[in-house]
Amino acid sequence: MNYREESLKKHAEWKGKIETVCRVPTDSREALSLAYTPGVAEPCMAIHNDIEKSFELTRRWNTVAVITDGTAILGLGDIGPEAGMPVMEGKCALFKSYGGVDAFPICLKTKDPDEIVKTVEIISGSFGGINLEDISAPRCFGIETRLKEKLGIPVFHDDQHGTAIVVTAALINALKLAEKKKEDLKVVINGAGAAGISIGKMLLSYGVKDVTMVDKFGIICEGDESLNPAHAEISEITNRARLKGKLAEAMKGADVFIGVSAPNCVSKEMVSSMAGKAIVFTCANPVPEIQRKDALEAGAFIVGTGSSEHPNQINNVLVFPGLFRGALDVRARDVNREMMIAAAEGIAACVSADELNRDFILPYAYDKRAHESVARAVAEAARRTGVARK
Numbered sequence: 029m030n031y032r033e034e035s036l037k038k039h040a041e042w043k044g045k046i047e048t049v050c051r052v053p054t055d056s057r058e059a060l061s062l063a064y065t066p067g068v069a070e071p072c073m074a075i076h077n078d079i080e081k082s083f084e085l086t087r088r089w090n091t092v093a094v095i096t097d098g099t100a101i102l103g104l105g106d107i108g109p110e111a112g113m114p115v116m117e118g119k120c121a122l123f124k125s126y127g128g129v130d131a132f133p134i135c136l137k138t139k140d141p142d143e144i145v146k147t148v149e150i151i152s153g154s155f156g157g158i159n160l161e162d163i164s165a166p167r168c169f170g171i172e173t174r175l176k177e178k179l180g181i182p183v184f185h186d187d188q189h190g191t192a193i194v195v196t197a198a199l200i201n202a203l204k205l206a207e208k209k210k211e212d213l214k215v216v217i218n219g220a221g222a223a224g225i226s227i228g229k230m231l232l233s234y235g236v237k238d239v240t241m242v243d244k245f246g247i248i249c250e251g252d253e254s255l256n257p258a259h260a261e262i263s264e265i266t267n268r269a270r271l272k273g274k275l276a277e278a279m280k281g282a283d284v285f286i287g288v289s290a291p292n293c294v295s296k297e298m299v300s301s302m303a304g305k306a307i308v309f310t311c312a313n314p315v316p317e318i319q320r321k322d323a324l325e326a327g328a329f330i331v332g333t334g335s336s337e338h339p340n341q342i343n344n345v346l347v348f349p350g351l352f353r354g355a356l357d358v359r360a361r362d363v364n365r366e367m368m369i370a371a372a373e374g375i376a377a378c379v380s381a382d383e384l385n386r387d388f389i390l391p392y393a394y395d396k397r398a399h400e401s402v403a404r405a406v407a408e409a410a411r412r413t414g415v416a417r418k
Contacts, residue, residue, distance in 0.1 A: 045117040046124070046133075051087075083156065083359060092131045092157040092352055094119050095148060097139055099164035100187065100222075103313050109135035112162055119161060119186075119348075126399045127349030129356065131159070141167050145174045152179050156356050159348060160185040165222040166258040182355045182363045188226035190344030193351070193368050194390070195227050195286060195309060196234055197375035198342050201389040202330045206305040208283060210235045214303070216282045218242045218275055218317065219289030225262050227286060232265060233365050234372070240267045240282075244290070246274045276301070283307065291315035299326035310334070311342055330386050339387035346375050346393055350402025358407045358416035367409040374398075374405030 053059040061067050071085040083089040094116050098109035116133030123131035134151070136144055148158060158181065160172055168185055175183045184190070203210060213236050217224050220243040228239050241248040241262055248255065249272055250263040271278060279285060279298045284307045287294065294317040299308060308323045310316035311334040320338050323331045332340035351371050355363055378391040378398045391398040410416040 039114060045114075045121045046131075079153075082153070087130060088154060088156050089359070090128075090130050090356060091155050092123060092129055092159050092356075093134050093148070093151065093155045094123070094131050094159045094161055095134045095136065095144075096160075096162045097136045097144060098162065099139060099167075100162045102162070106164065109137050116161060119159070122345055123159075123349050123352065125349075126345070126394075126396060127353040127403070129349060129352050139167075141171050141174075144171055145178070148175055149178050152181065155181065156359070157182040157184070157352050159352065160187075162187060163222075165225075166256060168222050169225075169258055176362060180361050182352065182360050184348070184351065184363045185222065185226075186344055186348050188222045189230070189363070189368055190347040190351075191223040191288065191311070192226040192230035193347045193372045194342055194344050194375065195311070196230050196369070196372035197346070198309060198332050198340065198390050199231070199284065199307065200372065200376040201379055201384055202284075202307045202332075204384060205386060205389070206283075206307060206329055208305065211237050213283045214238045214240075214281060215284040215286065216240050216242060216275075216278045217286045217288070218278075218293065219287060219312075220248055220259055220262065221288070223288040223311075224286075225258060227288065228262055228266055230365075230368065230372075234369055238268070239265075240269075240271060240278050242275045242278050247271050247278050285309065287312055287317035289317060291317065294318040294323075296322050296326035299323050299328050302327070305329040308332070309342055330389065332389065336393075340389050341393065342390065343393050346390065346398055347371060347402065350374070350399035351406050353399065354403035354406030355410060357403065358410045359418045360410040361415045361417065363406075364409075364413055364415060366413045367406045367415075370405040370409035371402045374401040377401060 052063045075081045096112050096116055098112040099106045101107050101112040101115055113135050120131035120133055123129040172185045215236055217228050220241045228241055231239055248259050248263050249267055249270055276298050280301045281303050283303045287310045289312055291312055306328050307330045308328040309332040310318055313334040316333050320331045320333055332342045375398055378401050
């Protein structure tokens with residue numbers, strides 16, 4: 029099947045992937061009086077007296093805003109908010125299908141971080157959580173940080189943290205097969221945008237000691253005056269060996285390569301230079317950093333990609349439905365690092381010892397057990413770390 033051509037036909041047929049469904053009867057005078065005026069005045073005043081009641085008396089408790097400015101849509105780049113709408117609708121459909129979460133796409137016609145933050149703050153009273161999506165780096169870092177400070181509900185930039193969580197889950201299971209310990213690893217991450225930087229921070233939080241970041245200009249090293257603020261920050265906790273040079277230099281002797289970068293930027297020679305039982309995750313879409321077949325021929329032990337056409341798809345669809353389900357269920361004020369690590373461990377745990385093999389390190393994205401496992405793990409971590417309100 030030509031998925032692109034068929035998808036265009038289906039979108040014309042569907043005319044949207046989500047819709048509003050009425051949850052109450054409206055077919056009589058009594059029903060209208062309860063759902064609307066005059067009866068609705070009572071819950072209105074109850075919320076006026078205690079805003080927390082909005083989570084009990086409205087659908088806010090189960091509703092997430094999926095927000096983009098259209099500047100980093102999939103691998104398509106800055107194509108605008110309207111053009112990003114099919115992706116946001118798809119995201120909302122997955123929220124509902126896999127997490128039972130009601131989600132609404134909100135595509136903002138502004139690239140100004142101040143306007144984005146203010147707009148989200150203004151509408152936040154209608155939602156139980158905020159999912160930021162496809163906002164370009166480095167703007168996305170500041171936008172998320174500011175919203176976390178202002179709002180008392182979970183704010184989660186999926187391109188950063190969803191990707192980091194599923195990569196960590198994949199690594200947990202890959203290490204079991206490779207018989208390696210996280211604290212002994214040498215990890216190279218190519219691509220120092222939103223996803224790459226978040227993966228680096230996540231792995232360090234999880235207990236990996238040696239992470240080296242690489243961007244299109246080469247290895248990121250502390251003290252380089254040409255670094256932007258986000259790269260300067262990550263340089264303080266990565267590349268402690270102070271390596272310099274290009275990607276090929278970084279990959280020599282590495283146990284793990286994680287690519288969230290550009291097509292065809294890794295050669296077979298680079299993979300061959302890695303340590304034994306090398307783990308290679310090539311997440312660039314639609315064309316990976318190196319083709320799976322070539323990586324295996326070059327000696328990679330385990331290969332994961334961002335594509336559903338190959339084994340070991342590394343897809344953040346495994347993350348966000350269950351993560352928000354768990355956060356909403358306990359009315360969490362935030363999504364913290366402990367909740368993210370719990371989500372990764374919840375995903376990894378869904379692959380049993382009998383199932384685990386070099387071509388199956390992650391559950392399938394449509395496996396509802398995985399989403400339920402993530403929800404439970406996230407809810408427990410929220411309670412354990414004191415950010416749950418119920």
